Amino acid sequence: MIKEWATVVSWQNGEALVSCDVKSSCSSCASRAGCGSRVLNKLGPQTEHTIAVPSSEPLAVGQKVELGIAESSLLGSAVLVYMTPLAGLFLMAALFQGLFSTDLAAVCGALLGGVGGFLIARGLSPRLSRRQTWQPVILSVGLAPDALRVDTSPAAEQK
Known part of the structure; x- marks a missing residue:
């Protein structure tokens, strides 16, 4: 199971709308100057992904939830997206x-096959x-944003 934390945007009628931050692969290694991934991450937009997830318990806006998705479904979708156009090509x-x-005919066939594979995917x-196994599920729910309060007053420090 692949896990990721998300923030609840809204909850209505047993369905939570959650937002996942896009994480770049940069800033985790020492080779920042010559890294091609770092350059590509700077070119693309840094956005959030918002998805709908079924949730039987009510959730508050801003609450953190841990989402999970089966590895097999993630691998299956990657094979569909990447291998279908490549096989068609x-x-x-x-x-x-x-x-x-x-x-020239081989190049034209490759173009047609790649586009055809993309359209099939x-x-x-x-x-x-729509398969149930390909849907993310909520594994755990964090505290609501207003459920925990830290008291930093001087009276609290004397106790």
């Missing part, structure tokens, strides 16, 4: 090369995302 390039015996993903 290679299959159609080989088919066009075999049929027409030119490199795009068409399958909504159906697969």
Whole structure:
């Protein structure tokens, strides 16, 4: 199970809308100057992901929840997104090369296969995302934001 903490944005009728922060892979190693990931992370927008998760217990806005998703569903979605266009690219390039015996035909077949694989992945993903095993679940719930109060007055320090 892959786990991540999220913040509750709203809760209505047994469904919580939670926001997960995008974490960059940078700032965790010493090679910041020559890191390609760091450059790419600076180019893209630093946004949040908001998702709906079923929750039977009421949640307060700002409350932290731990979400979990099965590794198999995450790996399955990664295979669908990355391997389907790649497989289409290679299959159609080989088919066009075999049929027409030119490199231009192979390139055209590769382009068609890559786009076709992308469209297949795009068409399958909504159906697969409805599966119960592919849905994130709430594993644990943190305290509500107003449930804990720290008293820093001088009277509290004398006790």
